[in-house]
């Protein structure tokens with residue numbers, strides 16, 4: 001497996017895959033082309049024999065000079081649990097550290113139990129929200145009405 005930087009043409013490959021990879025949830029609108037144009041130094045593609053099997057879209061925070069943010073990560077359903085997500089995160093962490101930053105943040109939906117398990121395994125902590133459901137701290141309406149989120153943060157060593 002190889003990891004390379006994102007390029008604009010990846011948008012046309014990835015965008016139609018997103019809702020399928022997210023199990024039918026409507027997610028592709030949250031990843032417009034701008035991310036493939038303006039965040040190429042911190043966004044990565046995983047390829048297996050030239051086939052795209054995973055991606056990570058992230059960026060360095062403009063507002064918080066010690067922080068970086070992972071907006072999207074996705075791995076082809078047939079290639080999960082093979083450490084592709086982990087490799088993409090490790091690559092991102094390396095670039096974040098090279099940019100003298102030590103905090104990484106991301107958010108996910110409370111329904112996305114796979115994402116919560118993955119981020120916990122990757123060493124992220126869940127930030128306190130305003131309520132707890134099934135032992136999970138949740139930020140109610142974080143991204144708008146009925147758009148609750150779980151907030152993750154990881155301090156890089």
Ligand SMILES: CC(C)(COP(=O)(O)OP(=O)(O)OC[C@H]1O[C@@H](n2cnc3c(N)ncnc32)[C@H](O)[C@@H]1OP(=O)(O)O)[C@@H](O)C(=O)NCCC(=O)NCCS
Nearest residue numbers: 072073074075080081082083084085086114115117118121
């Ligand atoms: C979440 C996702 C990116 C994980 O990618 P992946 O390549 O399967 O993850 P990895 O193989 O690198 O797993 C890393 C660790 O997390 C664990 N893990 C990954 N997915 C898990 C799951 N669904 N349940 C429990 N543990 C999980 C692995 O077992 C591994 O643990 P280990 O270090 O003890 O071996 C992938 O499942 C995916 O694309 N999901 C759909 C899209 C999505 O929800 N993205 C995240 C929100 S933006």
